[in-house]
Amino acid sequence: MIRPLVFSFACFTSCFAAKRPNILFVFADDWGQQAGIYAHVLGKGGINDLAKTPNFDKLAKSGVLFKNAFVNAPSCTPCRSSILSGRNFWETGRGAILQGAVWDEEISTWPLLLKDSGYHIGYTYKVWSPGNPRDAGIGGTANAFVKSGAKFNGFSQYVYNCASKGVAVKDAKEELYREVRSNFNSFLKVIKKDQPFAYWFGPTNVHRKWIKGSGKELWGIDPDKLKGKMPAFLPDVHAVREDLADYLGEIAAFDAGLGILLDELKKRAENESTLIVVSGDHGPPGFPHGKCNLYDFGTRVCLAIAGPGVRGGRVVDDFVCLPDLAPTFLEAGKVKVPEAMSAKSLWKILKSKKDGQVDPSRDAVITGRERHVFSSRPGYLPYPQRAIRTKDFEFVINFRPDRWPLGDPFLLDTPKEPGYSLLENQTFVTLADEDAGPTKAWIVSNRKDPKVKPIFDHAYGKRPREELYDMNKDPDQMKNLAQDPDYSGTVKKLRARLMKYLRDNNDPRLVDNGKFFETSPMTDGFKRPVKSQKPKLKK
Numbered sequence: 001m002i003r004p005l006v007f008s009f010a011c012f013t014s015c016f017a018a019k020r021p022n023i024l025f026v027f028a029d030d031w032g033q034q035a036g037i038y039a040h041v042l043g044k045g046g047i048n049d050l051a052k053t054p055n056f057d058k059l060a061k062s063g064v065l066f067k068n069a070f071v072n073a074p075s076c077t078p079c080r081s082s083i084l085s086g087r088n089f090w091e092t093g094r095g096a097i098l099q100g101a102v103w104d105e106e107i108s109t110w111p112l113l114l115k116d117s118g119y120h121i122g123y124t125y126k127v128w129s130p131g132n133p134r135d136a137g138i139g140g141t142a143n144a145f146v147k148s149g150a151k152f153n154g155f156s157q158y159v160y161n162c163a164s165k166g167v168a169v170k171d172a173k174e175e176l177y178r179e180v181r182s183n184f185n186s187f188l189k190v191i192k193k194d195q196p197f198a199y200w201f202g203p204t205n206v207h208r209k210w211i212k213g214s215g216k217e218l219w220g221i222d223p224d225k226l227k228g229k230m231p232a233f234l235p236d237v238h239a240v241r242e243d244l245a246d247y248l249g250e251i252a253a254f255d256a257g258l259g260i261l262l263d264e265l266k267k268r269a270e271n272e273s274t275l276i277v278v279s280g281d282h283g284p285p286g287f288p289h290g291k292c293n294l295y296d297f298g299t300r301v302c303l304a305i306a307g308p309g310v311r312g313g314r315v316v317d318d319f320v321c322l323p324d325l326a327p328t329f330l331e332a333g334k335v336k337v338p339e340a341m342s343a344k345s346l347w348k349i350l351k352s353k354k355d356g357q358v359d360p361s362r363d364a365v366i367t368g369r370e371r372h373v374f375s376s377r378p379g380y381l382p383y384p385q386r387a388i389r390t391k392d393f394e395f396v397i398n399f400r401p402d403r404w405p406l407g408d409p410f411l412l413d414t415p416k417e418p419g420y421s422l423l424e425n426q427t428f429v430t431l432a433d434e435d436a437g438p439t440k441a442w443i444v445s446n447r448k449d450p451k452v453k454p455i456f457d458h459a460y461g462k463r464p465r466e467e468l469y470d471m472n473k474d475p476d477q478m479k480n481l482a483q484d485p486d487y488s489g490t491v492k493k494l495r496a497r498l499m500k501y502l503r504d505n506n507d508p509r510l511v512d513n514g515k516f517f518e519t520s521p522m523t524d525g526f527k528r529p530v531k532s533q534k535p536k537l538k539k
Contacts, residue, residue: 031280055259063306074282084137086326086341103136123200148182156214215249275307286437288459395494407432
């Protein structure tokens with residue numbers, strides 16, 4: 001059992017009843033379940049052994065740490081659509097995709113509902129993008145606080161650039177920390193007396209691209225200490241270990257930013273009146289099983305909650321999905337939760353005294369995916385998936401197994417590797433739904449090696465319609481048991497439960513063979529102009 005540390009958010013029931021709490025939502029781009037505290041909670045021997053997240057760990061120990069928190073969709077925009085709206089991603093119209101996403105202004109969001117109830121709201125860096133209009137759901141740029149800049153989003157790039165000019169690494173880091181502090185203070189200083197606030201801190205530095213070698217050079221994370229700790233879907237070679245160490249370095253930078261915010265709350269004596277929630281929008285980018293995959297490495301994320309009304313010092317096993325944060329925030333702010341929100345508030349868990357499984361009904365989560373960028377030639381077609389994850393199993397349905405799960409590899413054997421081709425004003429990129437980076441490049445370059453080919457095929461090859469993984473025997477989800485006769489009963493049971501949930505929650509994928517997702521405008525995607533046009537300058 002985890003006990004509270006220095007400052008406690010254990011349970012301020014009287015304060016919670018008297019005043020609506022402030023809300024600080026700290027949300028990292030592309031951050032999965034990589035934090036130091038999870039090495040202790042879930043067991044050592046994996047990549048979390050090297051994660052440096054002291055601020056998150058401290059907050060988690062004083063609040064509630066969730067072992068089984070998942071995103072609804074492992075793709076930035078649809079994940080954020082679900083969090084803002086408190087709905088399944090497929091219930092958000094064109095917000096259910098990434099490239100070509102358009103926000104439906106008729107969908108209620110928790111930040112704007114809080115604002116209507118008297119909260120001062122604002123954000124720094126990213127809330128909802130790519131998509132149109134940018135940062136919809138929180139009022140767009142009108143509620144942005146970035147006057148001090150957005151250099152933090154390119155953390156390692158900025159530090160290395162400063163170093164090339166003779167600036168000490170420590171000093172370059174401090175400048176980025178000052179940016180975070182200044183942006184937050186610019187938000188806090190315009191709050192009216194006794195007005196509660198809701199602030200969304202959304203840096204994108206954990207999203208690629210970061211500088212090669214930065215994990216070790218900036219944060220002391222030795223890639224070769226990951227040797228023997230790599231999951232089965234990642235080659236245990238130096239190039240991949242270094243890439244992962246650099247990713248952990250960006251998480252360390254994000255955690256440092258979190259520390260700045262917590263420090264400012266403490267200075268203003270707002271720490272005990274602020275509900276603090278910290279998480280990420282999906283798993284690591286540019287790694288097999290990560291971003292754009294329904295495996296745990298892609299959908300399972302860190303989640304810690306502390307503050308007024310929360311009984312802290314606990315670790316819970318309940319399966320929760322991040323859309324549940326929307327009704328949780330509204331309930332905290334004493335705002336009526338719209339009936340259209342299909343997610344459920346977490347307050348039953350947060351107020352409980354129990355560790356482990358608190359709410360027996362929270363024994364599974366539903367995840368899914370439609371179109372990220374594009375997955376098949378010709379056009380911007382989705383790779384439709386839905387999955388149910390329980391304590392013991394994950395069951396996945398790939399509705400179009402004829403398509404490539406992470407993009408078409410058709411250019412891999414051309415002179416440019418990987419490459420692109422501009423056809424009819426649309427761009428087709430090899431394996432486009434996995435971010436470019438050293439890990440992807442190493443696997444692709446060595447794909448014909450007999451030792452690497454199984455990893456390449458598993459990550460990028462076509463997948464069967466159904467997948468089943470025994471999480472107790474195969475936590476890395478490498479052996480598909482869907483056709484194993486010994487698991488036929490499990491497949492039948494989970495398939496029925498998943499399909500019932502999709503039907504009960506009006507998933508368009510089940511209507512007319514997914515016509516909604518398979519036709520314009522959902523397949524229009526992002527069109528690049530063949531020739532760039534220079535803007536006319538005023539004389």
